[in-house]
Amino acid sequence: GASFGTGMERVIVAMQDPDMGMKMRNQRLLITVIPHAMTGNDVIEWLIQKYNITEEEARHLGGLLVQYGYIYPLREPRSLLLRSDDSPYRFQTPYFWTSSRWPATELDYAIYLAKKNIRKQGELVDYEKENYSILHKRINHTWDFVVMQAREQLRASKQRRKADRIVLECQEQAYWLINKPCVNMPLYYHYTTLGRNRVKSSICLESFMKYSEQYLHHDPIMSGCLPSNPWISDDTSHWTINTDMVGIPTRLRVERWSFSFMELLNDSMGRREFMIYLEKEFSAENLCFWVACEDLRHGESSKIILKVEEVYKNFLAPGAARWVNIDSKTMERTLEGIKRPHRFIMDDAQMHIYFLMKKYSYPRYLKSELYKNMLAKAIVPQETKKSVFPFMRRQRHSSPSPAMVTQATEDDGKAKGAGPTGTSSTTNSQI
């Protein structure tokens, strides 16, 4: 993030302070009166007073505020200068602040240009005309959408009062003067791509070899499965012995937890076992935190604010019941970000905790008695021998629909896991 950005933001906030900030008044722009505006002179005077600096320095600072888009001129909007006269200026809305905005997209820019073009023929200047035709060619297949959006926005703005409309148009124009995207994207893309770290082929390809070898016996198509493949034998035992709730897991399954941390977490039984282990180590809050963050990331938009509050209360607040140990920088960033919560706000913290568990708790778990016992008592099913009369077909039993079972044990908002697999309740068997 741009530190100069937040510095300038502080100045802007101070300028708008109701008591010590700038005196605003109506400014005349041709025949329209624009409220809440100030003159270039006002800005310079205020800066001199507030920061006890010379006029030269105040002009320079004020000029930066205009160049970076925090203040914009109402007259001659293309000229991003701070004039030390009675030229009118206005504060840009925080929505458009350079530091807080997502990078402007080509699509937004295309819509803006299309709007100008529709509103008044010949209003686009030279470089805008060039950009318009480049964009028209590049995102031609989306052009209907662009025109539709432009027309919609124009229609909506017609319903505003003239003063508001002029202000908004100036705001938007100022924004795009400063933030227009690199229309010649390929260049930008190539420069960043050149800088990327790449791995040698030999290392990458070796990893494919290792992966296939490691998973060979877990791949039913390569190695078959025990006691038999349900699709061949019509026997669903292979599924029933591998359900979430099964008492004793199979050996292959427990072995797989040792392949990677992700394998352990992806298996609900593995996750449960790991939680038990962490509780013994008094670090269960880490896994709880990770689960809560996943729930936030993948849950409904409407629940985001609530969930962020919950996570803060339970895991991050000073003295929280399940306080997680995150490094101070990440914690600071996260706490700052919570003021404007969105679904990815916990990503940094979540990743920190994830890698903490992966590096320390996970390897210890694999060496623990808990895991070793699990592995020892895990079952290796007997292979089903071919029946003597292979032409006598077994009944194919149906299974309860996942929809039914999950409705019975509804967990609101939680990321739902896998449903049950084939149990042998015989309702209708199909031949």
Place this chain on the structure above:
Amino acid sequence: MNSPPHFICTPFSLMACQGLASGETLKSLKAESETLRKKLEEERKKLHDVELEKVAEKAEALGELNMKTRRTLKGHGNKVLCMDWCKDKRRIVSSSQDGKVIVWDAFTTNKEHAVTMPTTWVMACAYAPSGCAIACGGLDNKCSVYPLSLDKDENLAAKKKSVAMHTNYLSGCTFTNSDMQILTSSGDGTSALWDVESGQLLQSFHGHSADVLTLDLAPSETGNTFVSGGSDKKANVWDLRSGQNVQSFDTHDSDINCVKYYPSGDAFASASDDSTCRLFDLRADREVSIYSKDSIMFGAASVDFSLSGRLLFAGYNDYTINVWDVLKGTRVAILFGHENRVSSLRVSPDGTAFCSGSWDNTLRVRQEGRGVGRELKQGGTTLYG
């Protein structure tokens, strides 16, 4: 002021981002772009110290593969365009040209639910992770979610929820890690991420210069990326949070119809109208293998990996399925059976079988007949399926 206004850019991109400054022409920028492109290729080549086939020489050769059809799902009145497995490893959702979407228990071959969409050509369908809902769409430019009701008399269409809205056909859809979000790809050239409950657009992804035909979510630890393929012959990797295109591959000679991640998430495979399938490694940032044969002349429509990633199953427009050894690059089997194009192909969640959907209106679940649990062949007739 005559010169363009000052930009806030990183040092690298500062040069590139000034737009058309005076003296610059579109031509000179194109030339600069070409130079950079060449430089990029050089950089990539430097790190390419060995071919996959060479590394794979020490891998054990695969024996003959003997995949048989174990189930045939009949019920669609027209071309099957798409299918997806339920996490319960036995249920399937499929969609068709005639607007019908069917949920099957493929194990028993029972039809459990059927929906008639208010549109033909339902090109995309997906099963929700919970197994409680399905998503589908096509020429209606939308992606709709249907909760699966257990009341046989209830009309599923009554509870339908419109989630995604594009300005052209829906080509692909998938739920992310929960029932609450959907990722879509469209003929309008974009992909998008949606909140199911509110229908709100969370993020859109722009960068393809033609229809986006396919997408797949990465199985990575941090779970933040997906790959898409398009009619512009490009495969693009995207960051879900920022909407940025983080990697791009453009070695195919024609439309990319399907992309699928390798199980570890470090690579992905593609199927293209240029009759080849390819493997792209994300860390090496390049194509590392091509799966092709002179005798295969028709476009590949769909691909998926076996659980270990050793095998790649690919369905083609010449009605066949070719099975490739991912490491050695050789073909290990060719499977017949469908009577028209294979449009969609997926390995089941636990890898016990794979299912193919075809323009011959059927779906077939196939499994390998050797290894543990092999059944006897009686005088050449197959006993099941």
